[in-house]
Amino acid sequence: MSEKTVTITDNATGKQADMPVRGGTHGPELIDIRSLHSELGYFTYDPGFSSTGSCQSDITYIDGEQGVLLYRGYPIEQLAEQSSFLEVARLLIHGELPNKKELEEFEESITRHTMVNESLRIFFNGFHYNAHPMAMLTGVVGSLSAFYHDTIDINDPENRLLCAHRIIAKMPTIAAAAFKHMVGEPFVHPLNRLSYTGNLLNMLFARPSEEFEINPVAERALDQLLILHADHEQNASTSTVRLAASTGTNPFAAMASGCAALWGPAHGGANEAVLNMLAEIGTVDQVPKFIEKAKDKNDPFRLMGFGHRVYKNYDPRATIIRKTCHEVLDELGVANDPQLELAMRLEEIALADDYFVERKLYPNVDFYSGIIYRALGIPTEFFTVLFAIGRTPGWVAQWMELLEDPEQRIGRPRQIYTGAAKRDYVPLHRRG
Numbered sequence: 001m002s003e004k005t006v007t008i009t010d011n012a013t014g015k016q017a018d019m020p021v022r023g024g025t026h027g028p029e030l031i032d033i034r035s036l037h038s039e040l041g042y043f044t045y046d047p048g049f050s051s052t053g054s055c056q057s058d059i060t061y062i063d064g065e066q067g068v069l070l071y072r073g074y075p076i077e078q079l080a081e082q083s084s085f086l087e088v089a090r091l092l093i094h095g096e097l098p099n100k101k102e103l104e105e106f107e108e109s110i111t112r113h114t115m116v117n118e119s120l121r122i123f124f125n126g127f128h129y130n131a132h133p134m135a136m137l138t139g140v141v142g143s144l145s146a147f148y149h150d151t152i153d154i155n156d157p158e159n160r161l162l163c164a165h166r167i168i169a170k171m172p173t174i175a176a177a178a179f180k181h182m183v184g185e186p187f188v189h190p191l192n193r194l195s196y197t198g199n200l201l202n203m204l205f206a207r208p209s210e211e212f213e214i215n216p217v218a219e220r221a222l223d224q225l226l227i228l229h230a231d232h233e234q235n236a237s238t239s240t241v242r243l244a245a246s247t248g249t250n251p252f253a254a255m256a257s258g259c260a261a262l263w264g265p266a267h268g269g270a271n272e273a274v275l276n277m278l279a280e281i282g283t284v285d286q287v288p289k290f291i292e293k294a295k296d297k298n299d300p301f302r303l304m305g306f307g308h309r310v311y312k313n314y315d316p317r318a319t320i321i322r323k324t325c326h327e328v329l330d331e332l333g334v335a336n337d338p339q340l341e342l343a344m345r346l347e348e349i350a351l352a353d354d355y356f357v358e359r360k361l362y363p364n365v366d367f368y369s370g371i372i373y374r375a376l377g378i379p380t381e382f383f384t385v386l387f388a389i390g391r392t393p394g395w396v397a398q399w400m401e402l403l404e405d406p407e408q409r410i411g412r413p414r415q416i417y418t419g420a421a422k423r424d425y426v427p428l429h430r431r432g
Contacts, residue, residue, distance in 0.1 A: 089393035113169035142256030176203030231394025305367030
């Protein structure tokens with residue numbers, strides 16, 4: 001059977017070129033335009049690359065119209081309900097769910113690498129007392145290459161796997177150190193007897209003066225949030241990691257580039273924007289007023305945490321975490337928090353309002369994650385750091401996949417030049 005093609009015709013010259021069509025397991029077919037310039041002399045223009053496939057990937061599939069999210073073929077609903085974050089991390093990296101022995105070995109390896117060099121811990125003393133935690137995370141993750149420079153040979157599969165384990169293991173430790181620096185408390189070392197998420201909670205909230213008791217409901221909620229954030233196809237931060245990796249840079253530099261991209265308020269800062277919006281609304285009695293403002297196309301106010309650029313239906317992650325969110329609020333007894341009460345009222349009205357229902361502007365994962373983080377006592381400016389911890393296995397899996405893909409080349413987007421036409425230099429004394 002001949003390969004499916006699409007014929008592109010240049011109306012100005014009459015020249016034609018046949019472009020192959022490529023399809024995957026799921027999703028729309030894509031036109032392979034790599035020969036377009038050599039055949040017809042054109043490049044394509046696609047700001048934000050929203051219509052461009054930059055790679056082929058086996059990791060994550062999203063159907064925004066149907067509200068589907070699959071990790072390695074497994075529905076996110078099944079993984080979030082039945083799996084653990086480390087099991088999902090290993091799935092993303094290796095492509096298959098592990099058996100009991102494989103999972104235990106992976107968990108043991110991650111646990112063994114959670115400590116960071118003491119010189120790296122001292123590094124935090126160089127940050128200003130009120131430095132943003134994402135600034136600290138981005139800087140320290142990048143600096144890991146200075147501590148493990150002897151094992152960052154990206155051409156060695158064993159070194160790649162070792163780096164993957166180290167990055168996943170050390171992210172919570174680095175994040176917690178940034179948190180402690182932010183709040184002015186002593187750093188807390190990881191404990192090998194705790195789970196990955198339990199360790200994170202302990203390093204965040206334990207103090208030398210008192211023991212910290214990990215609430216299993218809070219631990220499970222945070223673990224579930226990490227699973228829901230673990231990967232999301234070729235989003236901005238993941239594409240940044242892949243673009244950096246295409247240059248052959250070391251994995252820690254690539255991960256730091258992902259942290260920097262995630263820091264943007266249009267990406268990882270979305271759940272922080274939800275809390276800022278709630279602060280702007282103020283009180284429950286103001287909700288109807290702001291609902292009307294959101295409906296007014298001439299009003300700049302927007303409901304943050306509702307709708308999604310990719311999902312044109314209900315965000316499947318939100319369906320899962322909504323139930324967990326209410327469980328956390330009930331368990332922790334924070335239902336009387338005015339801002340959380342406001343969030344629940346906003347959710348109730350928006351889900352029943354025809355304007356939002358017809359436009360499918362449902363609460364998304366950022367809406368509920370922000371509420372859960374606040375209920376756990378996590379400051380707003382730290383939300384994106386937790387997002388980064390969750391997204392790390394996805395970044396790692398995408399980085400490894402790119403390095404193993406024979407079709408990948410160094411990223412080099414094209415442009416339309418709109419500057420001055422060619423002109424001659426004018427000596428300084430002749431300029432008016």
